[in-house]
Amino acid sequence: MALKIVVLIKQVPDAEEIFIDPVKFTLNRSQARGIINPADENAIEAALKIKDETGAEITVLTMGPPAAETALIECMGRGVDKGILITDRVFAAADTWATSLTLAAAFNIMDDFDIIFAGESTTDSGTGHVGPGVAEFLGIDQVTYSVNTKVEGKNVIVERSLEDGIEVVNVPMPVLITTLIGSNMPRRSTLRMKIDALKKGITVMDHEKLKLPPEWVGIKGSPTVVGSLKIPDEKKREGKKYEVEEIPKLVDDLIEKGAIKIGDA
Amino acid sequence: MSEFDVIVVGAGPAGSSAAIRLASKKMNVLLVEKSDPPGTKNVSGGVLWGHELDGVIPDWEKTAPVERYVKAKTVGFLTEESSINIDFRSRKFDENRSGYTVLRVKLDQWLAKKAVESGAMLVNGVTVDRLAMKDGKVVGVEQDGDTITADTVILSEGANPRVAIQSGIREPLKDHDVAIGVKEVIKLPEEKINERFNLRGKEGFAGEYVLGFLKGGVEAGGFLYTNKESLSLGAVISMKHLRANGNTRSFDIIEEFNSHPSIAPLIEGGKIDEYSAHMVQEGGYSSIPKLFGDGYMITGDAAGFSFSNGLVLQGMNYAIQSGITAADTFIDLKEKGNFSNSAMSLYQEKLQKTFVMQDMTNFKGIENVTWGNLTHQHLPGILENVMLEIFMENGMPKRHMYKILMDAMKKQNVSSSRMISESFKMIRRL
Numbered sequence: 001m002a003l004k005i006v007v008l009i010k011q012v013p014d015a016e017e018i019f020i021d022p023v024k025f026t027l028n029r030s031q032a033r034g035i036i037n038p039a040d041e042n043a044i045e046a047a048l049k050i051k052d053e054t055g056a057e058i059t060v061l062t063m064g065p066p067a068a069e070t071a072l073i074e075c076m077g078r079g080v081d082k083g084i085l086i087t088d089r090v091f092a093a094a095d096t097w098a099t100s101l102t103l104a105a106a107f108n109i110m111d112d113f114d115i116i117f118a119g120e121s122t123t124d125s126g127t128g129h130v131g132p133g134v135a136e137f138l139g140i141d142q143v144t145y146s147v148n149t150k151v152e153g154k155n156v157i158v159e160r161s162l163e164d165g166i167e168v169v170n171v172p173m174p175v176l177i178t179t180l181i182g183s184n185m186p187r188r189s190t191l192r193m194k195i196d197a198l199k200k201g202i203t204v205m206d207h208e209k210l211k212l213p214p215e216w217v218g219i220k221g222s223p224t225v226v227g228s229l230k231i232p233d234e235k236k237r238e239g240k241k242y243e244v245e246e247i248p249k250l251v252d253d254l255i256e257k258g259a260i261k262i263g264d265a
Numbered sequence: 266m267s268e269f270d271v272i273v274v275g276a277g278p279a280g281s282s283a284a285i286r287l288a289s290k291k292m293n294v295l296l297v298e299k300s301d302p303p304g305t306k307n308v309s310g311g312v313l314w315g316h317e318l319d320g321v322i323p324d325w326e327k328t329a330p331v332e333r334y335v336k337a338k339t340v341g342f343l344t345e346e347s348s349i350n351i352d353f354r355s356r357k358f359d360e361n362r363s364g365y366t367v368l369r370v371k372l373d374q375w376l377a378k379k380a381v382e383s384g385a386m387l388v389n390g391v392t393v394d395r396l397a398m399k400d401g402k403v404v405g406v407e408q409d410g411d412t413i414t415a416d417t418v419i420l421s422e423g424a425n426p427r428v429a430i431q432s433g434i435r436e437p438l439k440d441h442d443v444a445i446g447v448k449e450v451i452k453l454p455e456e457k458i459n460e461r462f463n464l465r466g467k468e469g470f471a472g473e474y475v476l477g478f479l480k481g482g483v484e485a486g487g488f489l490y491t492n493k494e495s496l497s498l499g500a501v502i503s504m505k506h507l508r509a510n511g512n513t514r515s516f517d518i519i520e521e522f523n524s525h526p527s528i529a530p531l532i533e534g535g536k537i538d539e540y541s542a543h544m545v546q547e548g549g550y551s552s553i554p555k556l557f558g559d560g561y562m563i564t565g566d567a568a569g570f571s572f573s574n575g576l577v578l579q580g581m582n583y584a585i586q587s588g589i590t591a592a593d594t595f596i597d598l599k600e601k602g603n604f605s606n607s608a609m610s611l612y613q614e615k616l617q618k619t620f621v622m623q624d625m626t627n628f629k630g631i632e633n634v635t636w637g638n639l640t641h642q643h644l645p646g647i648l649e650n651v652m653l654e655i656f657m658e659n660g661m662p663k664r665h666m667y668k669i670l671m672d673a674m675k676k677q678n679v680s681s682s683r684m685i686s687e688s689f690k691m692i693r694r695l
Binding site (some may be wrong): 021033077188189190191192194196198 | 295297302306386388390391393407408409411413673
């Protein structure tokens with residue numbers, strides 16, 4: 001039996017093309033093209049590497065607007081076998097709780113799985129909640145901050161990159177693993193596989209198919225409330241320059257201004 | 266049996282037009298584009314001249330993402346201190362809208378979407394490696410070791426015809442054939458643009474300038490176009506001269522252009538939103554490669570179909586028309602199923618009947634005039650001296666125009682016999 005892997009991805013606006021509205025101070029993402037969230041690129045590649053070695057079957061799952069189909073086709077162009085898009089107006093404005101719940105619900109109607117991969121966090125919200133949230137709703141183990149994975153029998157050996165070193169975890173499947181951004185080199189899609197992907201198409205699911213009551217999902221099912229948002233005042237730069245030999249004075253000046261402190265670590 | 270009727274390489278105006286035409290005639294078309302989404306790797310001034318899109322999208326003037334229509338057209342000569350411009354506005358020109366400023370990121374995406382709506386399969390974000398050949402015939406394309414087959418490949422890959430060169434069906438480009446285009450898109454509020462260029466609503470301005478102030482014999486043209494809420498400003502610099510003047514850099518030339526006393530006030534307060542550079546085809550008739558062969562046709566910039574005679578800079582209209590003509594050629598040949606070199610010559614035959622080949626033939630050699638030191642170095646100086654003497658009052662008795670002109674030419678070291686012969690060439694070619 002081939003291993004079954006599911007990769008959770010999100011299409012995000014390309015951060016290089018987002019700018020701050022000079023009047024309203026909001027993010028203007030209207031000109032930004034949709035890209036696969038960078039850490040999810042690494043999740044896809046981690047799954048594809050296991051496919052290269054074991055012949056696993058990979059499904060990529062995303063929730064988003066219909067335009068997110070392009071991200072799924074791109075994944076299939078790299079060697080992913082199947083794409084599923086969860087899209088429905090009632091899912092709009094979901095927070096990380098409602099998103100995790102919705103994604104987890106899709107597993108009720110999908111085949112069994114052995115490994116779920118997800119990017120560690122997204123560039124457009126950066127909470128890192130959704131991967132672990134799905135694992136909790138499904139009631140399975142999770143391993144975060146992965147930089148390398150290897151399947152051995154019924155277990156996965158996961159290398160986690162932590163602040164003080166690499167931790168190696170040996171975990172039985174089924175398991176959810178979140179991958180760190182930059183942890184591998186994502187491959188490119190090929191013309192042959194993209195043609196096949198476009199011919200094959202993707203599967204679309206809405207709230208009825210997922211049997212999710214509208215009040216559990218989208219904005220209604222989202223307990224997160226944004227209390228307030230503060231934009232710190234811009235400090236005027238003093239523009240002072242220090243020569244190399246004046247560095248001790250620079251340190252003194254910074255201490256005096258309270259910018260740095262001397263104390264016990 | 267081929268997988269596709271036609272594979273079109275490149276989703277610019279040429280490729281998408283071909284794909285729309287083919288798909289709407291129920292042909293099985295694959296359109297492959299390296300950028301994702303289409304348009305993000307393309308650079309063009311750009312003014313879309315002409316109405317060739319009528320042939321594939323009848324209501325394009327209402328629905329296409331165009332910025333403004335060209336109401337005012339300027340041709341100018343800039344010296345270090347002066348600018349001598351011909352400004353053209355006319356009610357007749359206004360009634361027959363023939364130019365639209367466009368931003369290619371929007372236009373190309375829109376065209377590619379139309380191709381998909383017509384039934385073509387679009388794959389973007391993938392670069393074709395080369396043509397797939399069998400017994401000297403093109404049978405499809407190769408990418409990452411796979412071969413995708415088609416009865417015919419239409420190459421619409423733009424000014425840098427990498428696939429054609431890799432596949433050995435055309436010579437690598439020579440310096441003479443190309444220029445470097447550098448461009449900035451400068452954000453400016455709509456009202457400011459209207460005020461500075463004397464425009465209203467959807468009216469637009471398109472200006473092209475001879476940059477006569479460059480040092481070391483460097484030849485370059487500048488352009489300045491108005492979009493809805495931005496300006497497209499750029500320079501096209503001959504590759505030959507850049508190479509000969511190793512220390513001249515294209516980004517310095519665009520700086521010199523946008524800080525020129527007659528240009529700087531127009532862009533003042535604007536914010537650079539995009540900066541891009543691309544190769545531009547400038548070789549004219551002599552750089553046109555063989556346009557067809559067993560199983561392939563070449564369209565648009567890839568075929569050298571761009572035109573500049575010093576007064577206008579055009580390319581997209583040739584691209585669209587050649588794309589449509591290539592599609593029509595395939596549709597004609599499909600009936601008999603013969604895509605051999607001799608059958609494919611129908612493409613050239615059809616093109617000869619369109620303005621594409623007629624312009625290229627009629628203006629054969631024009632690049633030697635538009636790219637020449639008379640136009641780029643001497644003419645701006647001569648004009649400046651003539652104007653200065655005519656308009657500046659200095660208490661001296663007035664002299665005859667002829668005398669003034671002769672003196673101005675002498676200052677620029679241009680003999681009257683050279684002026685006459687070059688002017689004759691220019692008039693003959695315009």
